Amino acid sequence: MFDSTEKFAKQMDEKDPMKGFKKEFYIKENQIYLDGNSLGLMSKNAEKTLQEVMDSWKDYGIDGWTQGKHPWFYLSENLGEKVAPLVGAKSEEVVVTGSTTTNLHQLVTTFYKPEGKRTKILADELNFPSDIYALQSQLQLHGYDHEEHLVRVKSRDGRTLDEDDLIQAMNDEIALIVLPTVLYRSGQLLNIEKLTKAAHERNIPIGFDGCHSVGAIPHDFHNQGVDFAYWCHYKYVNSGPGGVAGLFVHEKHFGKTPGLSGWFGSDKSKQFDMEHTFSPAYEAGAYQIGTPHVFSVAPLIGSLQLFEQAGIETIREKSLQATQYLMDLLNELLSDHGFTIGNPVEDERRGGHVSLEHPEAASICKALKAHDIIPDFRSPNVIRLAPVAFYVTYQDIHQTVMTLKKIMDEELYKNYKNERDVIA
Numbered sequence: 001m002f003d004s005t006e007k008f009a010k011q012m013d014e015k016d017p018m019k020g021f022k023k024e025f026y027i028k029e030n031q032i033y034l035d036g037n038s039l040g041l042m043s044k045n046a047e048k049t050l051q052e053v054m055d056s057w058k059d060y061g062i063d064g065w066t067q068g069k070h071p072w073f074y075l076s077e078n079l080g081e082k083v084a085p086l087v088g089a090k091s092e093e094v095v096v097t098g099s100t101t102t103n104l105h106q107l108v109t110t111f112y113k114p115e116g117k118r119t120k121i122l123a124d125e126l127n128f129p130s131d132i133y134a135l136q137s138q139l140q141l142h143g144y145d146h147e148e149h150l151v152r153v154k155s156r157d158g159r160t161l162d163e164d165d166l167i168q169a170m171n172d173e174i175a176l177i178v179l180p181t182v183l184y185r186s187g188q189l190l191n192i193e194k195l196t197k198a199a200h201e202r203n204i205p206i207g208f209d210g211c212h213s214v215g216a217i218p219h220d221f222h223n224q225g226v227d228f229a230y231w232c233h234y235k236y237v238n239s240g241p242g243g244v245a246g247l248f249v250h251e252k253h254f255g256k257t258p259g260l261s262g263w264f265g266s267d268k269s270k271q272f273d274m275e276h277t278f279s280p281a282y283e284a285g286a287y288q289i290g291t292p293h294v295f296s297v298a299p300l301i302g303s304l305q306l307f308e309q310a311g312i313e314t315i316r317e318k319s320l321q322a323t324q325y326l327m328d329l330l331n332e333l334l335s336d337h338g339f340t341i342g343n344p345v346e347d348e349r350r351g352g353h354v355s356l357e358h359p360e361a362a363s364i365c366k367a368l369k370a371h372d373i374i375p376d377f378r379s380p381n382v383i384r385l386a387p388v389a390f391y392v393t394y395q396d397i398h399q400t401v402m403t404l405k406k407i408m409d410e411e412l413y414k415n416y417k418n419e420r421d422v423i424a
């Protein structure tokens with residue numbers, strides 16, 4: 001049973017099946033890093049494989065494409081195969097390529113086929129701005145006014161989306177649906193299965209942005225029949241700043257020609273024929289465009305070894321326990337200080353972070369940082385706290401809440417301006 005003593009936190013750490021992993025990551029001594037949902041930390045494995053790939057450039061020059069420890073020519077597909085278990089996909093349904101936003105562009109150019117009355121794209125008013133900008137520009141490219149053609153389903157409480165509202169909006173004017181798996185601010189996990197089923201009953205293709213779930217939550221994209229998905233690897237998958245992203249295309253769509261073509265989307269045996277007729281790969285590899293950013297892929301090789309060792313189910317279990325523990329402590333120790341827990345509290349509806357709201361959120365975050373605790377601020381009033389399963393312990397969580405209590409009790413946050421920095 002939960003209690004708020006440090007002793008309880010210690011006991012939880014002793015029982016934690018993930019306890020061996022923290023030492024595999026670089027964390028400043030005495031620092032507690034709760035921002036792995038924005039940028040995951042470097043692991044020793046990730047550092048090692050980045051070094052190995054640099055060495056293969058040093059040792060092989062051009063022949064590094066086919067020789068060395070991690071031949072570059074096949075890296076994107078080989079890693080797609082390794083990411084596939086994280087998203088519940090078949091090996092050939094995933095490729096590591098591009099960035100979240102460029103992959104969204106690629107997938108929309110392929111799956112958005114306005115016809116007759118069906119011309120609109122369905123999204124939501126809480127999604128990450130980059131996704132919305134991409135959808136707006138795609139509509140403009142088709143000559144549509146995005147104010148009218150991008151339908152953004154409203155949130156009832158400003159934090160979460162109601163699946164029934166989303167389904168209600170899936171009418172016969174909708175040509176494509178793009179939604180997040182987990183909302184970046186409130187951490188709500190949407191019911192992907194229910195939404196996909198509803199979309200398909202209405203003959204609408206549906207795709208998901210998995211930035212805030214891949215690496216934290218197991219998915220089942222293949223069995224659920226999701227048409228496509230895209231996500232980054234630099235958040236929960238710890239692949240480093242600018243780490244190359246991933247995309248999923250369901251095998252029922254294999255053989256389509258991607259909306260945006262480039263030679264790295266070729267059938268690999270034909271790529272160097274140098275024909276002017278594009279022969280796309282049959283599988284998800286077809287959605288690549290140009291030469292892979294090899295050094296920005298390399299850390300992912302090592303990072304994924306840790307996911308293989310831990311298993312995504314165990315990662316999710318720890319993450320759920322850790323976020324629950326954090327919420328229990330906040331409720332017990334900080335209930336008098338004007339905080340609101342903005343994420344859904346049910347296990348099946350919350351992601352990997354706790355979304356703590358407070359009018360003084362920006363200054364509280366600065367005070368936490370001054371105490372070597374790294375949170376994440378989202379304007380105007382959200383403190384995101386991600387107890388990442390690999391490297392945040394229960395004692396870290398306990399210390400975070402005790403420090404937060406001190407910051408509030410002693411009003412230490414008043415020493416800082418309540419406004420965001422350039423990066424927040």
Ligand SMILES: *Cc1c(COP(=O)(O)O)cnc(C)c1O
Nearest residue numbers: 099100101128130184209211232
């Ligand atoms: C992090 C994030 C992005 C970032 O896109 P990039 O192309 O990697 O810069 C986009 N969408 C969502 C939902 C995100 O969480």
